[in-house]
Amino acid sequence: MSSAQFLQVFFMRPIIFFVDDEPLVLKSLDRVFRKEPYEVTLFQSPQSALAKMKIREADVVVSDQRMPEMPGSEFLARVKALRPDTVRLMLTGQTDLDAAVAAINQGNVFRFISKPWDDRELRLAVHEAVRHRELILENRRLLDLTRQQNATLRDLNRNLERKVRERTRLIGENERALKAALERLKRTIHGIVGAMALTVETRDPYTAGHQERVGRLARSVAQRMGLSEDRVEGIGLAGSLHDLGKIYVPAEILNRPGRLTDLEFELIKTHPQVGYDILKRIEFPWPIAGIVHQHHERLDGSGYPLGLKGHDILLEARIVAVADVVEAIASHRPYRPALGVEMAVEELRRNRGVRFDPDVVDACLEVVQEPGFAF
Numbered sequence: 001m002s003s004a005q006f007l008q009v010f011f012m013r014p015i016i017f018f019v020d021d022e023p024l025v026l027k028s029l030d031r032v033f034r035k036e037p038y039e040v041t042l043f044q045s046p047q048s049a050l051a052k053m054k055i056r057e058a059d060v061v062v063s064d065q066r067m068p069e070m071p072g073s074e075f076l077a078r079v080k081a082l083r084p085d086t087v088r089l090m091l092t093g094q095t096d097l098d099a100a101v102a103a104i105n106q107g108n109v110f111r112f113i114s115k116p117w118d119d120r121e122l123r124l125a126v127h128e129a130v131r132h133r134e135l136i137l138e139n140r141r142l143l144d145l146t147r148q149q150n151a152t153l154r155d156l157n158r159n160l161e162r163k164v165r166e167r168t169r170l171i172g173e174n175e176r177a178l179k180a181a182l183e184r185l186k187r188t189i190h191g192i193v194g195a196m197a198l199t200v201e202t203r204d205p206y207t208a209g210h211q212e213r214v215g216r217l218a219r220s221v222a223q224r225m226g227l228s229e230d231r232v233e234g235i236g237l238a239g240s241l242h243d244l245g246k247i248y249v250p251a252e253i254l255n256r257p258g259r260l261t262d263l264e265f266e267l268i269k270t271h272p273q274v275g276y277d278i279l280k281r282i283e284f285p286w287p288i289a290g291i292v293h294q295h296h297e298r299l300d301g302s303g304y305p306l307g308l309k310g311h312d313i314l315l316e317a318r319i320v321a322v323a324d325v326v327e328a329i330a331s332h333r334p335y336r337p338a339l340g341v342e343m344a345v346e347e348l349r350r351n352r353g354v355r356f357d358p359d360v361v362d363a364c365l366e367v368v369q370e371p372g373f374a375f
């Protein structure tokens, strides 16, 4: 609603135009409405009323039907075209009833009052017309408000959609960058682990490839046990450098065929601790140092260096331990030829649930007894 309309509705008196060619009728209309809270203007000619309406909008127009200049029905149709929100009433005698009904049906007239009128009824009709006009204006105001709010909402929505698209794009970019960085980091870790494994193996040609094979078997066992891809990867890496601590053992001892003295064996037994001490400094995304530390621990507490038991030993270490034993038995050693997978299977069965985790043993047996299995 414009401020002019607001003033008109709430502070100014409603404007009523009466149009009738007979001065006596106009005079009595004026008398009926003199004390009403309206601003009343009387017109003897419909043309002059239309001319006035071009410059000033009336709230209600009451028109006679039978006038020499033009019939009231035509006049009110023109009012409607000029000022659609002005409420239109028709005063009509019994003979013009058909014209009044037609005007109502065409939507040109709010209602008609038959002549001769009853003053009270006429006042009531005009009052209702004024009320109707207020509703029209209020409705218009609400419609405008809704339209405005809808436009604002549309703008907000468009903005929001743009922001969401932009944010989604940024998140996608960050995610790709993060993934690429993670891949690079993983390649670096694999490179470092590979270099470390090589360090041991260049000094110890007999067990060359032992770590790598243990890593592969440990991975397969972990997969068979249904561990997550990430955990499987950590187990594979730990397996492939589990004997890193052997760089502390003189090469002659590692490579010498024949029995070792107790002292030599004690020296070899330090390798899990040495490996742990080297690796604990590196922040791997897996417990690599812990796995290396515990790969000679046994379920019954008979292992070394800590003598841990059961589930105090990392599951990853229990897996690497089994893979290590199987590979060691099945492959060639400095002091004996390869004993084969069958012998390894026997060892696992004998110590299932004693020295080795039964679930790990079961998974490992499935892996090594699969047709086509080879280290």
Ligand SMILES: [Fe+2]
Pocket (backbone or CB within 6 Å): 242, 243, 271, 295, 296, 324
């Ligand atoms: Fe070892």
